[in-house]
Amino acid sequence: MSAGCGIIILAAGASTRLGSPKQLLRFENSSLLERTISCACQTGLGPVVVVLGANAESLKNTIPGKEIITVFNGNWQEGMASSIRAGLDKTKEAFPLIEGVIITVCDQPFITSQLLKDLYNKHKESRKPVVAAAYRDILGTPVFFHRSLFDELNELKGDRGAKQIVNKDSSRLASVPFPMGETDIDTKEDYERLLQNKKA
Template sequence: MMTTKSIIGAVVLAAGMSRRMGQPKQLLPWGKTTVIGQVVNVLQAAQVAQIVVVTGKSREQVEQTLKNTSAQCVFNPRYETSEMLTSLKVGISRLHDEVQAVLVVLGDQPQIQVSVVQGLIEQYRLGKGVLIVPSYQMRRGHPWLVDRSLWQEILQMDDERESMRNFLNHHAQDIVYYLVDTPSILTDMDTPEDYQQMRPVDERDNE
């Protein structure tokens, strides 16, 4: 039986400009879907209760891509000038009252594994901590999980001077590291070269 504490949401940060990629990286093909579609598929497979995708320049295309999923798309009107912290605030503000913890997920990390997401959620449900971050070979990555008790602090942070890294550094003593055996938590996709290297092997072989 699920408890209130078990209800987990996710904010997917997908409002970036994709300047180095040269095209909207969220919409690049990935298997039978797109990069952002795969991210949402992983979260759905991990049974995340509410998925909020924060969009920017490509909002209409992303919304179209995700129309048959459980994800809710919200728009960050400051996408051109703001950093990820702003999008995180936009996303958190849309989470339902019953959601007690949020996964902070990158929209350009389609290689994240269901097992990692499930592991983070399990650690939270076991009461391990209020801030749970995956770690591979002593390096922290994404997604990470934050209890509702810390959301107000995030919402009050100065977008112009602070970042999500500042938040993590400020709460260094609160972080519970969840050790994983995959480097997938570390890599995101910024350039065409990144995309080619990260694509599923069968897709690369078919070119």
């Protein structure tokens, strides 16, 4: 029997372009990290794993609930691939029968629990091992990967993340529309724009 679908939240980056941890930026009465964790927990899909790296101690103190699994990626400076591997290793270790994982980030403020559930449900309907969020002409995060692709995820290197797996073979790919996915926070200007649009 499978253990459902894990959700891996990548939160190890140093936010160098922003100048302060973007995970702690406030939006709608909570930090971006807290919002993402809340969405993941509300899905009820399975375990939630948060990968920390830069600023790990200050971030860990903001993580609510004992049910959240945290893992420290000591190699976070190598890029996103190292965080994916760290999160996946922890998930497989704790839940060896897990059916798949959704990999998400915490700098897309409009991620919802329904979107995460839609990704998993699309996999169940289509039987495709990869289900990515679609925005503009991009297929990206959040993205579901079936356990049959775990070995490929473990082979990722550098800062390209999992896009190379998403784009590798269209025959194994499905997608879910996420128009707001193009909003992500990398700079102070991005954050100011987010707050301005919220007021509008």
